[in-house]
Amino acid sequence: MxxxxxxxxxxxxxxxxxxxxxxxxxxxxxxxxxxxxxxLIETSVRQSQLPDFERYDWLIFTSGxxxxxxxxxxxxxxxxxxxxxxxxxxxxxxxxxxxxxMPSIYSADVFIQEFPAVAGNADCLFIKxxxxxxxxxxxxxxxxxxxIYETSFKIENAEKLKALKGVTVIFASxxxxxxxxxxxxxxxxxxxxxxxxxxxxxxxxxxxAVDFIPKKYTYxxxxxxxxxxxxxx
Numbered sequence: 001m002x003x004x005x006x007x008x009x010x011x012x013x014x015x016x017x018x019x020x021x022x023x024x025x026x027x028x029x030x031x032x033x034x035x036x037x038x039x040l041i042e043t044s045v046r047q048s049q050l051p052d053f054e055r056y057d058w059l060i061f062t063s064g065x066x067x068x069x070x071x072x073x074x075x076x077x078x079x080x081x082x083x084x085x086x087x088x089x090x091x092x093x094x095x096x097x098x099x100x101x102m103p104s105i106y107s108a109d110v111f112i113q114e115f116p117a118v119a120g121n122a123d124c125l126f127i128k129x130x131x132x133x134x135x136x137x138x139x140x141x142x143x144x145x146x147x148i149y150e151t152s153f154k155i156e157n158a159e160k161l162k163a164l165k166g167v168t169v170i171f172a173s174x175x176x177x178x179x180x181x182x183x184x185x186x187x188x189x190x191x192x193x194x195x196x197x198x199x200x201x202x203x204x205x206x207x208x209a210v211d212f213i214p215k216k217y218t219y220x221x222x223x224x225x226x227x228x229x230x231x232x233x
Contacts (some may be wrong), residue, residue, distance in 0.1 A: 006032030007227040015219075016040045016176045018065060018151075021087075024219035029147055031227050036167075037110035038157040040179035043129060043149045045069045051146050053077045060115075060136055061174075066127050067091040069149045079125075081137070082118075082193075084111050086218055106217040107196055108135040116141055124140050131175050131199075151175055158183030163188040168212070170219070173203035181206045182187040193222050 009032035015021060020037045028035050050147040053059075055076060061067045065136045068091050082098050083089040085106040089099040101118050103111040117168040124143045126136045131151040137143045149210045161169065162214055168191040171175045171177050177199065187208035193208045203210055212229055213219035 005118040006030075009034035011226070012036065012164075013073055013223070013226065014038055014138050014161065014167050014169045016157075016161070016170060016180075017172045018043050019068075021219045022069040024223055026158070027220060028223050028226075038147060038161050039154055040158050040161070040176040041173070042154055043069070045072060045149050046130070046147055048147070050075070051125060051144070053079060053125070054175055055123060056125040056144075058082055058119055058124040060124055061125045062111070062126075062136065063129065064088050064091050064131065065151075065200055066132075067089070070127055071097075076150065077176065077199055082111070082124075084108055084117060100181075109198065111224050112136065112139045115139065133174075153179035155179065156184050158185060161185060168193055169190070170195065171199050171203060172196070172219070174199055176186060177206060177208075191226075193226055195219065195222050 012034045014036045016038055018039050018041050025035050027061045058077045058081045060082045062065060064087040067088045071091060081092060081097055084097045084103060089102060092099055103114050112135060120128040120140055124141055126143055126145045127148050128145060129149050129151045130147050137145055145152060161180060162185045164185050170193045172195040191211045192208055193212035194203055200210045200213055212222060212225040214225045225230060
């Protein structure tokens, strides 16, 4: 396919997560897009006392950041592991952990519907970031929470993003949405892509509309949605 026929030729796609998704960036560029990386949040591992992991039957992870922070600690555990999302599972598996459960849709909302039937009366530990919602703890199970990393906004990047127009911005978390809005970001100047219906709801709550959202909540699939939308313009 020649460059003129690539579906994202002339488009600029901006990635905003705390870690640059190299595979998705390369894929977008292969489809003809210009890409920029402006992380709107950053994370740092919290220095805190470790839980007694022997108490728990299941460890629950809902983000690649929490999985990565956990793996940095090189913790040995016999607990089963539940993960929301392919990226989260991949981080854990790359460090030798086995993921025993993933929800059919990569969302905490779906996780809490499906996981109780698998967990039974198990004791669970939700390993999370400081801005994570209490969705997981709302399950009718014994769920303790451990904050493993702190999340903060990168307002300087949100200011840079606010100055752009005519680009497509991928938001992968409500925290990134909050950072953009705290900087005064205007929805009317950009096209908006969301990974996950929770992120979509956060955008809508802040007065925005989502132009692209994939059925499968991954970066590759959101690029495919953007490409389809650009091709059909």
